[in-house]
Amino acid sequence: MRNIFDFIVKYSHWALFILLQLLAAILLFRFNSFQGSVWFTSASEVTASVTKVASEVTRYFGLEKMNRDLTERNVYLMQQLEYYKALAGQKEENNDSLIVIQGLQKTIRTDSSVVVMKEPPTLMDRSFVVCPARVVNISVRRLDNYLAIDKGEANGVRTGMGVISGTGVVGIVCRTSKNYSLVLPVINSGSSISCKIARTDYFGFLKWEGGNPLTAFMTDVPRHAEYEIGDTVVTSGHSTVFIEGIPVGTVATKDESDDEMSFTLGIRLFTDFGRLNDVYVMALPPREELTELEKDIKY
Structure with missing residues (x-):
């Protein structure tokens, strides 16, 4: 305590x-309009600059949450699309149907049957x-790329589950541990995902042959298939991994296949794997009966 007192006494003239x-500056800027306006303008500019920098820093650190929110929103929109496609299919089969809202369900009444469908999915009902x-x-x-995610068996992730991002298809889970999983992405030579041209429903298989990670190929497309450069390609739903309609990419080029019996289309992928951060693991309802039926088929 004495040392502090001695320090204050020693430098009291500086204090x-x-x-x-400080007192002189306050009197100068407070009671002189010109000097006061200069001070106010300068202080405002400095404050604005500091606020802008702080805002940019805050925004940068908030991008992760924003990206997760966008991914979640896109997955939610995919769910709603599947719901309404199913509903539209029901209405086409029953043109004379009457739709009645009952609580949390939607009942489609027809002359011969009553079909009950759940309400459109919400963000809390994935x-x-x-x-x-x-x-x-x-x-x-x-040539054989992999990606690792921070969720595993403890989170319900199993091999064979699909992985998607806010922009489209990512790949399929191939190995799992308690807290992590390996994913076989679209940009792996061993990947093969059933997809189709959204506008015309002609389908093929999405494969990758190395090179540009933004470009893959849709093989086994029938020669009579209708398509145009720029058409959107989506998952076909002909699998137990991905639902129908998940975005894949757009048609960019066309080549003849080796057997000259089909086309191979170059696909510009929607998912940029070089910037991929947030994904969702998805699983369709089990289809053991179909798996059992197809297990002895030889191609």
Whole structure:
């Protein structure tokens, strides 16, 4: 305590000098309009600059949450699209149907039957989403690329589940541990995903042959298939991994296949794997009966 008192006494003249300078500045800027306006303008500019920098920093650190929200919103929109496509199919089969809202369900009354459908999915009712996940490791320059996510068996993730992002298809879970999983992405030579041209419903298989991670190929497209450059390609739903209608990419080029019996279309992928951060793991209802029926088929 004595040392502090000695310090104050020793430098008391400096403290008095600083105090008088502050007092003089206050009197100068407060009672002189010109000097006051200069001070106010300068202080405002400095404050604005500091606020802008702080805002940019806050916005940068908030991008992660914003990206997760956008991914969640896109998955939700995919769910709603599937719901309304199913509803439209029911209405086409029963043109004379009458739709009646009852509580949380929608009843479609026809002359011969009553079909009960659930209400459109909400953000809290992700019927096919197992969990959101974060990409913790990824490769994009190899022929056989992989990516790792921070969710595993403890979160309900199992091999064979599909992985999607806010922009479209990512890949299929191929290995799991308690807290992590490996995903076989679209940009792996071993990946093969059934997809179709959204406008005309002609389908093929999405494959990757290395090179540009933004470009893949849709093989086995029938020669009579109708398509145009720029057409959107989506998942076909002909699998137990992905529902129908998940975005894949757009048609960019056309080539003849080796057997000259079909076309191979170049697809510009929607998912940019070089910038992939947030994904969702999804699972369709089990289809053991179909799996059992097809297990002995040889191609």
